[in-house]
Amino acid sequence: MTKPKRTKGNLSDLKQLRRLFGYTKKYRAMLIFGVLSAAISSLLGLIFPQFVGRFVDKFKSNNINDLNTTIMLLILVFLTQAVFNFLRTYLLNVSGEGVVADLRSSLYQHLLSLSNHFFENKRTGEITSRLTSDIASVRGVVSTALAQFVNQGVMLIGSIILLFITNYKLTFLMLAVVPIVILAAAFFGKKIRRISTKFQDSIAKANANAEEAISGIQVVKSFTSEDFEAERYNQKIQESFQTAKKRALYRGLFVAGIFFSMFSAISLVLWYGGRLVFSGAITGGDLSKFLLYTIFVAGAVGAMVGLYSQFQEALGA
Template identity: 30%
Template sequence: MPLLLRYPGQLAGALIALVAATVATLAIPMGVRVMLDDGFSADNASSVDDAFLLLMILAVAMGVASATRYFFVTRLGERVTADLRTGVFGNLLMLSPQFFETVRTGEILSRLTADTTLVRVVLTSSLSVALRNTFLFLGAAVMAALTAPDLSAMVLLAVPLIVLPLIGFGRLVRGLSRASQDRLADTGAFASEALQAIKVVQSFNHEGHDRQRYRGVVERAYVAARKHVTARAFMTAIIITLAFASIVGVLWMGARAVIAGDMTGGTLSQFVIYAVICATSLAALSEVWGEFQMAAGAAERLSELLFARSEIAVRAQPVALPVPPRGEVRFEGVDFRYPLRPEASALDRFSLDVAPGETVALVGPSGAGKSTVFQLLLRFYDPQAGRVCVDGVDLKDADPDDFRRRIAFVPQETVVFGTSVRENIAYGRPDASEADIRAAAEAAHAHEFISQMPDGYDTLLGERGVTLSGGQRQRLVIARALLRDAPILLLDEATSALDSESEALVQDALERLMAGRTVLVIAHRLATVTKADRIIVMDKGGIVAQGTHASLVQEGGLYGRLAKLQFDVDRLPDAADMTTPETEETAAIAAAGHKAG
């Protein structure tokens, strides 16, 4: 309703056309009565002509008014549906990642598509039918009462028998419709998940298993839809039966009144036409009521997305960050547990100061809390205790848009969108000039392969950049970060899965990107962070050691063990180091395989 009320002009146009069409329709039975009572005689031939001329004028007026009503209502429905889609998607973009950990992406997409489509059908078609039949029912009921008060009073006795089942079954249909839409969303969620991982599905020969699982999900959706359809069918049958049965009964009594001379045949015909209009309107409303209940179920699901609020609260009057930006980062006694894993501490009394322009590497085993540092610095979550500050301002007090503009993020799993190369590079600066985009691509060693594409920077990339190699995607993401030109760089090391040539190009691009910036890098391969100003060794959510590569190796401890493990594994032992014939043979075979590789 709030969305509909945004467009009072279109609502007024639809209402005026609706009233005109209703008046024209309700005037037709009056012409029929005049024709039957006064027109069938040679003396009143001119009256018959006048009556039929009036009926023709009414028919034309009814057609024009109905077309106008359809135009306004349908256009209004399309407009409101577009606003609804935009509003839901816009609100989704504002929600924190925590929301998407509990709601599957496929289900959200189902709500954006299937549910909004259902609402659109109701607003553009069913709403028009509902308004028309509501006005016709009310108008015909009034005219029937004026035409034959006694017969109308008897019809009123049947109204509760019609309305009460309509309300009762309507509530049942609404609940069943919600369940049907939920099961339909399950099918979309499962299909989306399987298709996004199609290579994994096929490589593990999982097609047959997933096909069976999807059949089961679809079958559950069918069962839910069948229950909903069955309830609607019962509701329609009851309403139509009661409505027309009441007409037949009243018509019988009216016929007896005509025989007794208490009523003319024309009056009875006029009343019967009004009664038929009432009955058909009620029957149409009963069907439309079921569709409205379906739309209500869809609207509930959409409302959950439209009115969902982010767990990350933004102050009404946020604190402004200092200008120019310094690139200072500070964690002060931070405690954090992920909402879905409250029993495990991701960070425990974690404190870290990163000076402007300093390069700090975070190393440690899986689950040490390295990625959590990035998540909190981008304020995807808020810590349960302690503070996270950028340029001296607590992130809880700042506007997220403000401090995120000061951060560029290069993830390990590259994110490339299915738009053009230009739009991908300019993702963080949509207003960047062509020269700036090209300069960023050249600095990231991406210009060469981009220029070889069919349409250069206008080339459209496939979904998630599937047309690019891993190294090309990484260089494109680095170009995006270069163009962003943010004082703080978060780098989740992205070279571990690349071949030697691509790694060399990406590493050179990263060094250019890191120059003059505050850099936090998550290091999976220690060989890439030996030049860091400071290395932070993390374990179980805390800092266990820090220093330079050389000092930490000399100190031993966790970093020393990690360094020894990585560097020793990277150097294959010579056969001369072995002491037994068996190990000599094993070493020779391994050396030959290593050389061939």
């Protein structure tokens, strides 16, 4: 029984994503160029450890001209990367805001087409909450999260490839934590999504109570019910706060566990890599490159963890 439910949930997630990205049709060109800019920016970032490795090994040659050339090339790489970072940020944010604007209009038009029965069972505050806070959650996925996903995805895959090229033994040692990360993502992702749905529902109910009281403020005042309405609203807000605290707890445990795993792997790499340098199997420059790529992998995994949580919250909305 469990397996079909999970499959159904995955199909539902894919259907929601297809519907969401259906709104990107008008902005497809901007999104494509934005994604390409993010990929190029990440690829340029992967060059940095190569320069650091060369920089460390150049100390042995005592050639100041080689050192100057290395630094000048590195500055040129950073300048080019800055240009593509600008294009990535501008294009994906503009297209993301356009998608969200179209989504709001479409949702509002859909609401107006619904039957009276729907509005009889839903309060105005709850409906307006869906138009504001829920779509705000989606905005982050369409604009910022998409850029980060491409950026960190290229960084993660590129770093792992270059790690294998540098030293495959150290790479396998570093990748030993990957199964732990996958299992943690599966477990905590479901928890965060379920709690996020509950949080959005509690906020919608609180807004519905507020809208009801404000629209009938004359009745509230005539019955001197200000304290009662304030307490009723506060009750709902406190419920949402308790839910948010629970979500923060799961998110904190998730992120802390992932970072501990990744940086423990970095420590093991430093220990084993140091032994390889002492034995002459690799140079100090090679170890420097490897450590930087390992840190890139750890950073990319950490960013992916945050994106996964954000994605689950958006689906929960």
